[in-house]
Amino acid sequence: MATPDVFPHAVPEQEAYQALTVARRSVEPALRSAVDTLPEDMRRIARYQFGWTDEHGRPSDASGGKALRPALVLLAAESVGGSADAALPAAVSVELVHNFSLLHDDLIDTDDTRRHRPTAWTVFGSDAAILAGDALLSLASGVLADSGNPAALSGVRLLNTTVQELIQGQATDLAFEQRGDVDVAECQRMAEAKTATLLATACELGALFAGAEPRRVEQLRHFGHALGLAFQHVDDLLGIWGDPDTTGKPAYSDLRARKKTLPVVFALNSDTPAGQRLTTHYHQSSGSETDPADIADLVDTAGGRTWSHAETDRLLTRALSHLDAAELTARTDELSALAHLVTRRDH
Template sequence: MATPDVFPHAVPAAEAYEALAVARGRVDPALRSAVDTLPEDMRRIARYQFGWTDEHGLPSDASGGKALRPALTLLAAEAVGGSTDAALPAAVAVELVHNFSLLHDDLIDTDATRRHRPTAWTVFGSEAAILAGDALLSLASGVLADSGNPAALAGVRLLNDTVQELVQGQATDLAFEQRGDVDVDGCQRMAEAKTAALLAAACELGALFAGAEPRRVEHLRRFGHDLGLAFQHVDDLLGIWGDPETTGKSAYSDLHARKKTLPVVFALNSDTTAGQRLATHYHQPSTSEVALTDIADLVDAAGGRAWSHAQTDRLLARALGHLEAAAPTARTHELTALAHLVTRRDH
């Protein structure tokens, strides 16, 4: 399989944003219709989560996210000769699962903000947010099952398997916070389950619902998987060095929670002086801005930042190689543009 050269800014970001906007416009009406079938209390929280309403139920123009996963689903379907109509239920389902995970993750991580406004659990309460996440998860399977697509049953099974991976990945992530012996391989497996699995499923579902042959489905799955792991590297970098005005999260949020993210785990295992100092300080609770800044500097000095940058580029190249091997007949440019966009370090 060919592995193309990687130039992270070679594809104009505007083209990727356009692809996301088109996907959002295509998915939102079907997503709203699906959410409207939820019980009233769950519907209210879901509408807030998607940015359609404020905490009082009034119309809002808040962000509902980038729509990356449904965009990948629709584009993957078109790439193998299918239609967006055929893949639309799959795109809705992956967006529902993604937001199920966000509702639960925000509560687990006690994050107070997402997409530049209060998280659902801080507005509606912990218990209600958990139940709303459960409702979205159940709805996702129903959307696939009711699609009438020949691949519906396979899609439900795939989605359920993916959710099991997500849950295990989140459980492992939490367990890592209490451990001092996390290695790089273990951290990567956690990131594959927590993040890469759903991006892989998004691409695979699009190809499945388009009726693609297994070889092409598999290459698109691998494209999504490698892109997802690269995405996690970028997310972890932004969790340390990202601008809160851009990320929508508080500064050093991952360090404050003492999360074992990819650059942190590499630094802890680096056998460097900075890595040893990091290990000494990382298990001592501290919330001061100065202390968190010092920890970020140690992660950088121990090579964690540079390693995640290099891994991002390597995974992007591998993902694009799988995209090429899938022999897409359309939407290659848009999928490539999205791959470059999500592996940028300045968003």
């Protein structure tokens, strides 16, 4: 398990990767123990989702994700002078909620690939994947409630509120697909609910479970929120221009589905010739004959790519300002390095 000395000093990028690696190693035993309490059918799907087994239940070394949210929990706890061990249940809970959302999102979006292998619903069926997601969500609250931490009850309330926001964000995202009048402010609010709120909660839970004073809890939450929205910009950019070998998802999947992502919505509202042409193509039915590469070029020409790059930089600066304002006692370098890493644009 993690201790106050588990994040050794290194150059910034190495610090970030070390933080993710340490978080994954620290959280996985507790995460496995929690998953083992699920009913057998749900346990089988959860183990596949986390990359521990293949579709036949045999051990696998598939990726279980970056462990970004658990890393934020543990680093936030240590940054205010607390113990990573004390915050471990919170780290497990946010990873369970994250994977609940992925199980449901993959089915809603009919995505057939995640982390370079078939999505759970394509392997086990739609109904089973929904139930497995529900099981992970229920388990997340139970892990917090059973932690024995003085902040457990507040943590459960916070997590439940976060899940409600996340669900509303997903519902809004779906509604956007049927609308042609989505503006940039609406899209940003959707991204805040769908993505930023869980990163904000990860930071807040870590600080709460470490017994931090309210001003530091608040600043760390603001840090996570700004970082989460920046992260969504990067994710949307990668969803258009990212390398499938890196992202683990098919090229142009969001464009094929006519998703109203941040750079797309900016381009649609740009009042430029490219934006007007994009509007015409985007209001055709998904799967139409328009080459998605041509649609991506229109998003770029209309300014969507440049705007999302600029927003990513602006939000990263905001996140780091909240980190400074928190006046942390430790782990500032690691949190800063992690923020830079997850907003890096490899495309």
